[in-house]
Amino acid sequence: MISLGLDLGSRYTKAIAIDESGNILARHVERTKPPFEATAAAVVDALLRQAGLALADVDYVTTTGFGRLTVPFRHMQVTDLTSAARGAAALLPETSMVLDIGFQSTRAIAVGPGGRVLDFKTNDKCAAGAGGFVERTARYLEVDLEDIGTLSLSAAEPVAISSICAVLAESEIINHVTEGRPVENIVRGVHRALAIRALALMRRLGSPSSVTLVGGMALQSGLVAEVQAAANLPVLVPDLPQWVAALGAAKVGIQRLGASTRSPQRPPRLSVLAPQSKAVRLP
Amino acid sequence: MAGVLNTLSLATDLPGLAAQVQEWLDDPQLSLMSRLKSLYQRPAVGYFPVYSPLEIFEAAGVYPIGVGDVSHDAEMALGESRFPSFVCSIVKSTLDLGLAERLRVLDGVVFHSICDAARNLQAVYARNIPQQWTDYLHFPQNFDSPAASEYLASEYRRLMRRLDAWTDRRMTNDDLLAAIERYNRLRSHLRELYRFRRMHPDLLSTRVLYTLVRALGLLTVEDSLDLLTYARGLLTRQVPRTRDSVRALWIGAFCEKPPWDLVETLEEAGIAIVDDDIGLAHRWFSDDIPLDGDAIMALATAYCRNAVPAAVRHVPLGDRTAALLQRMQKVGADVVVMTVAKFCEPGLYEYAAYRRVLAEQKIPHILIEFDEHMWMFDKVQTDIETFVESVLLN
Numbered sequence: 001m002i003s004l005g006l007d008l009g010s011r012y013t014k015a016i017a018i019d020e021s022g023n024i025l026a027r028h029v030e031r032t033k034p035p036f037e038a039t040a041a042a043v044v045d046a047l048l049r050q051a052g053l054a055l056a057d058v059d060y061v062t063t064t065g066f067g068r069l070t071v072p073f074r075h076m077q078v079t080d081l082t083s084a085a086r087g088a089a090a091l092l093p094e095t096s097m098v099l100d101i102g103f104q105s106t107r108a109i110a111v112g113p114g115g116r117v118l119d120f121k122t123n124d125k126c127a128a129g130a131g132g133f134v135e136r137t138a139r140y141l142e143v144d145l146e147d148i149g150t151l152s153l154s155a156a157e158p159v160a161i162s163s164i165c166a167v168l169a170e171s172e173i174i175n176h177v178t179e180g181r182p183v184e185n186i187v188r189g190v191h192r193a194l195a196i197r198a199l200a201l202m203r204r205l206g207s208p209s210s211v212t213l214v215g216g217m218a219l220q221s222g223l224v225a226e227v228q229a230a231a232n233l234p235v236l237v238p239d240l241p242q243w244v245a246a247l248g249a250a251k252v253g254i255q256r257l258g259a260s261t262r263s264p265q266r267p268p269r270l271s272v273l274a275p276q277s278k279a280v281r282l283p
Numbered sequence: 284m285a286g287v288l289n290t291l292s293l294a295t296d297l298p299g300l301a302a303q304v305q306e307w308l309d310d311p312q313l314s315l316m317s318r319l320k321s322l323y324q325r326p327a328v329g330y331f332p333v334y335s336p337l338e339i340f341e342a343a344g345v346y347p348i349g350v351g352d353v354s355h356d357a358e359m360a361l362g363e364s365r366f367p368s369f370v371c372s373i374v375k376s377t378l379d380l381g382l383a384e385r386l387r388v389l390d391g392v393v394f395h396s397i398c399d400a401a402r403n404l405q406a407v408y409a410r411n412i413p414q415q416w417t418d419y420l421h422f423p424q425n426f427d428s429p430a431a432s433e434y435l436a437s438e439y440r441r442l443m444r445r446l447d448a449w450t451d452r453r454m455t456n457d458d459l460l461a462a463i464e465r466y467n468r469l470r471s472h473l474r475e476l477y478r479f480r481r482m483h484p485d486l487l488s489t490r491v492l493y494t495l496v497r498a499l500g501l502l503t504v505e506d507s508l509d510l511l512t513y514a515r516g517l518l519t520r521q522v523p524r525t526r527d528s529v530r531a532l533w534i535g536a537f538c539e540k541p542p543w544d545l546v547e548t549l550e551e552a553g554i555a556i557v558d559d560d561i562g563l564a565h566r567w568f569s570d571d572i573p574l575d576g577d578a579i580m581a582l583a584t585a586y587c588r589n590a591v592p593a594a595v596r597h598v599p600l601g602d603r604t605a606a607l608l609q610r611m612q613k614v615g616a617d618v619v620v621m622t623v624a625k626f627c628e629p630g631l632y633e634y635a636a637y638r639r640v641l642a643e644q645k646i647p648h649i650l651i652e653f654d655e656h657m658w659m660f661d662k663v664q665t666d667i668e669t670f671v672e673s674v675l676l677n
Contacts (some may be wrong), residue, residue, distance in 0.1 A: 066661075082669055116676070117672070118673070120666075
């Protein structure tokens, strides 16, 4: 039984294939480009070649992320909140609160046993609470995005980024630059601002014992440190946090396949949308 | 079909009929209403949502039009110039429609004491659109008092005297009983449609039902009866759509009408709505109003004793939450979708109590905030899909 999880994020598209025991068979990532269905097909094609599989060998395809509805060969789609919760719980079963700071939005998810979403809060339209803000900051400061995390950790006096509006926050950053503040202090200030906004979301969901940070932003150690300080809680970061949503989607596929096996009177492909035929060929 | 609908070529399937009806609702010239008014030679009176005593208008020979059912585009600079930004949209859009002369088909408008924003609207509307007469009905708040029905009957009699003077006729008890009988039939039709959807949400979508219910705000009661009779005849022709879904009770203070796309977003995400709070003006009473005796007293007593739950009708919170749980059981709902208009104080007041009791009972529920002019549904879609998945994948 092979389940494929496909995470179509606004920056990257990731595919991961697992077996019924949850073992990862292969994974592949490419930059997301329009048209999304072509990117999805290319990523899946590369993944299958890597694993020595054909699409016919895959029993279930579950998509997630903002492009989840664009893949014609999916059996089912789940939101990135559902997949993040499932993936985090699969990797760290003690997970009770997932924090996913994505490119476009920040999501706090209260998680029950098995990764079930109990409740969730997302930031609305303000990009100041999301990873895209960090990327623009790196561009302003002429710093490589990959170096942001460690640069942030070296800050001695983080600056205050007070605005909740990305446009105004960027003006604040420019002011700090013109005042001659060290770049690392500005970067750390951005991480602190993100952490404080994320904490506001988490607090609306209750009092967890720890926070599991997922998504590509979890690779930025300065942000991890600021979330830990803001929440005053242990912050858990799974290995390869940027793959959590794709893994969670694949785990949902295994669950659905199991449900159809246990209930033969039910349709073999349970789907929120009418399932597409597996016979659809990749371009 | 004896009314004006007989002269229209109606679609022969429910989605087609809904699309046709939506054209009436979206027509900025309100052509259908102008045509009906001219055809029936009746003065037209607008009524503000949620509830209004439509039977009295009918008995007075007046054509009642739901101002909240008329579609309004997103621009409402005229309305916003008279109200602060933290007031709900329906108040501003109603005034905007008036100031833009899009409600010129109306001869008058009746407002109600449902919230502070609506209270202020009547005075602002009357000052800015003096060519239309306005009235303001004070509904009772304490239904435990035996005086509540008497008081409301006196309010109704005051309105009737005003309508009599305006129309130069005198309503009789028999006129009112005849009007109640027509609206009893209309409510009976609606109960049957709601019962059908409860049993077959895959055959009758809320998108279609919502459109039909909203159309009743534009039609006379006789035309409304014709429309619903015609629609019920199309029910059996639907082809069911098989899909995973959760049975939901959809509640909210729908003075402000949810956008069409919001309803579609809910249903596309897997929410099978089996009961809702939409169009309560025509569904206000859970049983027929008696057709003998003092008609005014019967109408007033029904408001106090026999009304459906609504955020804008004062009921102690304990009674409301108990009624919510009973209603869920009655309609077989597994989850609750609570939809509150931005800046709607009655809706948010009710939400706090509902959320507590639903959490205690471990009933899945979600809050969606909306505005009648909202046009981006990405976040709502993600929230609702996540909610549905949390139930289906449990």
